[in-house]
Each structure stands twice: as C-alpha cells, then as structure tokens.
Amino acid sequence: MNLRALSHSFTAMCDWLMKLAYLNGLWLLFTVCGVLVFGWAPATAALHSVLRKLRDPTKEVAIFREFAHVYKQNFFKATGIGTMFVLGIGALLVSYVGLVTMAAPLLMRFMFLSVACFYVIMSVFLFPVLISSRCRTFSVFKLSFLYGVGHLHYAVIGIVFVFGFFFLSLTIPTVGIFFGISLPAWFVCQLFVKMEEGEKVQVGGVRKVT
Numbered sequence: 001m002n003l004r005a006l007s008h009s010f011t012a013m014c015d016w017l018m019k020l021a022y023l024n025g026l027w028l029l030f031t032v033c034g035v036l037v038f039g040w041a042p043a044t045a046a047l048h049s050v051l052r053k054l055r056d057p058t059k060e061v062a063i064f065r066e067f068a069h070v071y072k073q074n075f076f077k078a079t080g081i082g083t084m085f086v087l088g089i090g091a092l093l094v095s096y097v098g099l100v101t102m103a104a105p106l107l108m109r110f111m112f113l114s115v116a117c118f119y120v121i122m123s124v125f126l127f128p129v130l131i132s133s134r135c136r137t138f139s140v141f142k143l144s145f146l147y148g149v150g151h152l153h154y155a156v157i158g159i160v161f162v163f164g165f166f167f168l169s170l171t172i173p174t175v176g177i178f179f180g181i182s183l184p185a186w187f188v189c190q191l192f193v194k195m196e197e198g199e200k201v202q203v204g205g206v207r208k209v210t
Contacts, residue, residue: 017179019054019063023047024182026067034075041082041127046070047182049131051189074130080137081130085123092116121148124158127185128192147195154191161187 030043049070053061092115098104099112122145129144148155162184169176 020182020186021178022063023050023067024177024179026064027181030067030071034079038079041085042071042075042078044082044127044181044185045074045078045130047185048127048189051182051186052128052131052193055189055193070131077137078127078130081126081140084137084141085126088119092119118145118149120159121145121152121155124148124155124162124188125192125195128189132192132196147192151195151198154195158188158191 027043027047030046031039033039034042046067050061050063050066053059053066054063092112095112096116099109104112122141124144125147126140126144129147130140133140133143135143165180165184165187169180
C-alpha cells in the first residue's frame with residue numbers, strides 16, 4: 001500500500017469518526033429536547049435512519065436536516081414503541097424480583113430466562129426495523145423478533161458488541177461521550193443491512209423503503 005492510499009484511508013476513517021461523534025451529539029441534543037423520556041426513542045430512530053443513508057457514498061446527506069426530519073416524522077410512533085419497550089423491561093424486572101422473593105422453582109426461572117433472552121434478541125433490531133419498514137407498532141416488534149430469531153448469529157454478534165462497547169465506555173468514559181450511542185447503532189445497522197441483502201422477510205402489511 002503506497003503512502004497516498006494510506007493517507008486516503010486515514011482521512012476517510014477520521015471523517016467517519018467525526019460523523020459518528022457528531023451523530024452522537026445530535027442524539028444527546030434531541031433526547032434532551034424530548035425531555036429524555038419522550039426524546040430517546042425518536043432520536044434513536046433518526047440516528048438509524050441517517051446511518052442507513054450514509055452507507056451510500058454516492059449520496060450527499062445533510063445530517064442535521066435529515067436527523068431533525070426523521071425525528072419529527074417518527075416522533076409519536078417511535079415514542080410509543082420506546083414506551084412499550086421500557087414497560088417490557090420493567091415487567092421483566094418485576095418478574096425477576098418476584099421469582100427471587102418467592103424462591104420460585106427451577107422451571108419458572110428457566111421460563112423467565114427464556115423470555116428475557118428472546119426479549120433481548122428482539123430488541124437488537126427494533127429500531128432498524130422501525131426505519132426500514134412501514135408497518136404498525138405491534139408489527140415492528142413482531143418483525144424484529146423474526147429477524148432476531150431467524151438470524152440468531154447476527155443477533156448474538158450484535159448483543160455481544162453492544163454490551164462489550166458498553167463496558168468499554170465505562171472503562172474509558174471519553175469513548176462513551178463521543179461514540180456511546182452512534183457506534184453501537186452503526187454496528188447494528190451493518191448487521192441489519194447484511195440480513196436484508198441476504199433475504200427479504202415479508203410480514204403482512206410491510207413495505208420496504210430505502
């Protein structure tokens with residue numbers, strides 16, 4: 001590899017890292033604008049949408065304008081999905097506390113663990129599905145589950161990366177500040193697009209969009 005090619009690769013990498021840091025800042029800004037509780041889900045949807053569009057090097061993407069547009073366009077739907085997602089986590093936590101408190105039998109604990117694992121698998125592709133398909137709220141959960149279970153190896157890779165990066169961010173806080181959301185979202189986006197390219201999963205009422 002000559003110096004010119006090496007310099008070009010380094011410049012491209014720095015440019016991409018700057019975009020990820022910028023997107024991370026936008027996610028934090030729009031999350032705060034939505035008073036945290038109502039802002040994180042549409043901000044996450046907007047983040048995935050911009051990352052998906054940035055995959056095409058032939059297209060110029062006005063990052064802030066695109067982020068703001070998707071944020072407003074999907075605000076209520078994404079907030080509804082985010083609220084149900086959080087409620088699901090709450091239900092799992094309450095169930096876990098109940099199982100520990102009552103010293104539940106092994107079978108019940110196994111059933112809880114199975115449900116919790118499937119829930120985590122479903123959550124990996126929740127927002128990529130929200131952005132890449134136009135379907136009703138409950139269908140987003142269903143399709144996310146089908147993607148996760150149907151491509152379990154991708155789901156596991158995504159889970160390992162997200163949790164691994166989370167612990168890295170705790171060790172090196174600066175990494176979390178600049179890339180805590182954008183880099184895991186980018187990685188999941190890459191996995192999801194590979195899955196889409198491999199096969200098209202059709203569920204009633206779903207229409208793929210670019």
